[in-house]
Amino acid sequence: MEQTKELDSSRLELAASMLKAIAHPMRIAILKHLEGGKKRTVSEIHELLGIEQSTTSHHLGILRDKGVLCSQREGKNTFYYLKFNILSQIVDCLETCTCD
């Protein structure tokens, strides 16, 4: 019995929760800064986006909890990065679909 390629009920739930995590302007912007396997700290993203530190941490936490990002602590810093590089496709697709 191999892994199905279809989206059954529980996989639909998981897929929706991942997508819901991404579906926020700030969090899409975060993903933009993590394309190509880049790893960034909370502070870097906090400065790049110009939003509160706690808000930044909160958004990153959501993305990690829902399986979109991974994190790895190094000293005082925590680096975040895409769990699946293929997720950039979603941002790319949105760029195409919001051209007009």
Added chain:
Amino acid sequence: MEQTKELDSSRLELAASMLKAIAHPMRIAILKHLEGGKKRTVSEIHELLGIEQSTTSHHLGILRDKGVLCSQREGKNTFYYLKFNILSQIVDCLETCTCD
């Protein structure tokens, strides 16, 4: 001044609202049934998914209002279909990322 390929603030809002529309188990399932340019009526989707007619219409309305689907009425039926076929990429990507 040509159309930028980047996601500025208002395009981020638009992208997020499209993605939020998709980010629901039932609505992902709906998109699955519209891949490849297929057109389906409210009733067909209502039967395929086994959910209430009004709930089906509601979900389809959200997807249309947010620019994910288009609709076209033909007699008593309203056919819904993907506004951009490329949107299937998002569903495909989710299938890949929820394999494990």
Added chain:
DNA sequence: CTTAAATATTTATATATTTGCATTTTTAAA
């Protein structure tokens, strides 16, 4: 052991979403 930088968590309020049921509207056919 103290301090300060970097993250993370808690809390509270405001806002938004989901769902089914009932109702209404639209359209074709009798």
Added chain:
DNA sequence: TTTAAAAATGCAAATATATAAATATTTAAG
């Protein structure tokens, strides 16, 4: 013009989400 099928809308209760401010935790350096 009455009827029935198909679709859309209004409503209300339960649930979920966003945000910022305040607080807490973790870690390296002094």
